[in-house]
Amino acid sequence: MGINVSEDLKKGSIEDPDCIMCGECTGACKKGVLRFGTRKI
Numbered sequence: 030m031g032i033n034v035s036e037d038l039k040k041g042s043i044e045d046p047d048c049i050m051c052g053e054c055t056g057a058c059k060k061g062v063l064r065f066g067t068r069k070i
């Protein structure tokens with residue numbers, strides 16, 4: 030989707046409207062720092 034995951038993570042979360050929550054980035058992260066979640070708005 031062209032999302033710069035590494036850069037977005039410096040902000041603490043990925044909240045890009047282009048994210049389709051496919052899970053590719055969470056599966057690819059060898060250190061396990063990425064996970065899906067919900068938050069209260």
Ligand code: SF4
Nearest residue numbers: 048049051052053054
């Ligand atoms: S979940 Fe998919 S679309 Fe969203 S940032 Fe990760 S790889 Fe990109």
